[in-house]
Amino acid sequence: MEQAWVPLLLSLKVAGWATALNLVFGVAAGLGLSRWRSGARDVVDSLLTLPLVMPPTVLGYYLLVLLGRRGVIGGWLDSLGIQLVFTWQGAVIASTVVAFPLVLKSARAAFESVDPQLERAARTLGVSETAIFFRVTLPLATRGILAGTLLAFARALGEFGATLMIAGNLPGRTQTLSVAVYAAVQAGDDSTANFLVLVTSVTCVVILLAAGRLVPQHSLLTSR
Amino acid sequence: MPLTVDIRKTFVSAERRFTLDVSFATTNQRVVLFGPSGAGKSLTLQAIAGLQHPDEGTITLDGAALFDSARGIDLKPQLRRFAYLFQDYALFPHLNVRQNIAFGLHPGWLNPRARFRHPEVDYWLNALDLRGVAGNHPAQLSGGQKQRVALARALVAQPQLLLLDEPFSALDHALRQRMRRELSDLQTRLDIPMLLITHDPDDVAAFGDQVVQIIDGRVQPETPFAGYARSLS
Numbered sequence: 001m002e003q004a005w006v007p008l009l010l011s012l013k014v015a016g017w018a019t020a021l022n023l024v025f026g027v028a029a030g031l032g033l034s035r036w037r038s039g040a041r042d043v044v045d046s047l048l049t050l051p052l053v054m055p056p057t058v059l060g061y062y063l064l065v066l067l068g069r070r071g072v073i074g075g076w077l078d079s080l081g082i083q084l085v086f087t088w089q090g091a092v093i094a095s096t097v098v099a100f101p102l103v104l105k106s107a108r109a110a111f112e113s114v115d116p117q118l119e120r121a122a123r124t125l126g127v128s129e130t131a132i133f134f135r136v137t138l139p140l141a142t143r144g145i146l147a148g149t150l151l152a153f154a155r156a157l158g159e160f161g162a163t164l165m166i167a168g169n170l171p172g173r174t175q176t177l178s179v180a181v182y183a184a185v186q187a188g189d190d191s192t193a194n195f196l197v198l199v200t201s202v203t204c205v206v207i208l209l210a211a212g213r214l215v216p217q218h219s220l221l222t223s224r
Numbered sequence: 225m226p227l228t229v230d231i232r233k234t235f236v237s238a239e240r241r242f243t244l245d246v247s248f249a250t251t252n253q254r255v256v257l258f259g260p261s262g263a264g265k266s267l268t269l270q271a272i273a274g275l276q277h278p279d280e281g282t283i284t285l286d287g288a289a290l291f292d293s294a295r296g297i298d299l300k301p302q303l304r305r306f307a308y309l310f311q312d313y314a315l316f317p318h319l320n321v322r323q324n325i326a327f328g329l330h331p332g333w334l335n336p337r338a339r340f341r342h343p344e345v346d347y348w349l350n351a352l353d354l355r356g357v358a359g360n361h362p363a364q365l366s367g368g369q370k371q372r373v374a375l376a377r378a379l380v381a382q383p384q385l386l387l388l389d390e391p392f393s394a395l396d397h398a399l400r401q402r403m404r405r406e407l408s409d410l411q412t413r414l415d416i417p418m419l420l421i422t423h424d425p426d427d428v429a430a431f432g433d434q435v436v437q438i439i440d441g442r443v444q445p446e447t448p449f450a451g452y453a454r455s456l457s
């Protein structure tokens with residue numbers, strides 16, 4: 001069993017980092033899209049949502065092309081001495097990209113559900129635009145954002161295809177939970193596979209329950 | 225209140241084109257903008273508050289320009305120091321009554337804490353009989369209480385002008401009469417100039433020292449107020 005904890009901890013680390021990154025980029029992109037008044041908005045939204053519908057292996061291939069040693073970004077990073085392929089940091093990037101649309105979508109919906117009248121009211125009360133964001137907009141969008149973030153964490157935890165493509169399957173270094181399940185089954189190690197599957201399932205159920213509890217309360221709180 | 229408004233703005237949507245072309249001046253303490261829904265009353269009030277940006281024209285209060293397209297002046301709503309009472313009150317649902325009232329008194333990036341004490345807030349909680357619900361959230365308030373909270377929140381910073389957008393339309397008939405009286409007393413006591421928009425002739429009777437009638441985006445020539453029903457036919 002002991003070797004099961006290593007991939008679990010690695011998965012939690014990767015999913016944690018991916019979620020933190022998405023909390024910044026996904027929320028910023030969601031806010032941008034909710035405020036942007038342009039015909040290009042829906043096109044950009046669709047492009048940013050692509051990771052949700054594309055096969056993860058295809059995404060992984062794109063990332064490999066971009067981040068590999070001979071890739072556009074990878075070549076530049078290589079000259080700085082930074083390697084992403086076959087590292088856990090590479091797995092973070094894969095999980096971040098795959099889970100990004102979940103945060104983006106929920107953040108955009110959460111920001112759009114905030115009544116603009118409240119922001120106008122705050123303006124007439126003399127409060128600066130930045131303060132309005134932190135005191136009115138963000139608090140009212142928080143639960144929606146949090147629900148999306150939990151889903152993104154669960155998605156990042158279960159990431160397999162893109163992670164395998166870019167980070168590989170190096171036990172102890174890049175072998176995450178879902179990759180370890182695959183490896184255990186391939187090796188015929190049923191007891192390890194059973195344990196890993198159980199741990200993964202319980203974690204995902206807990207996260208979904210938590211996300212489910214957040215959303216209805218949100219709509220209760222904002223109803224007037 | 226020497227307020228002059230002379231603004232134009234055209235709104236174009238797929239369905240229709242609407243031109244707001246409003247011009248009036250007043251020195252009265254109580255002014256009513258009167259007209260049917262969709263006439264442009266709210267847009268005018270929002271322009272005075274700085275929430276709408278006219279295409280051109282001027283808005284001045286006491287001789288000072290709040291908006292002047294020719295001179296490139298468009299004072300931010302934050303700097304105009306106008307109280308604005310929204311039709312649906314626009315109370316912050318995540319803050320309690322005390323925090324709502326204190327909102328404008330508390331600068332910075334954080335909201336006042338739930339037990340925030342401030343003499344002005346306590347004064348208004350007492351004055352408008354809200355002490356008992358100070359810890360409640362807006363969803364737990366009655367219509368009349370919501371309106372009092374919105375009034376307190378708007379008045380606590382000692383604004384130079386009170387703007388009211390259909391203030392009684394969300395209330396039932398009996399409450400409407402009571403709140404009209406309360407507002408009237410309050411205005412007299414504070415001696416604050418107010419501009420109220422309505423399509424209800426009873427509001428005109430109660431507050432219309434001067435009536436500016438707006439129909440289809442334009443101010444109607446000054447005629448003695450003849451009642452809503454006849455003005456439409």
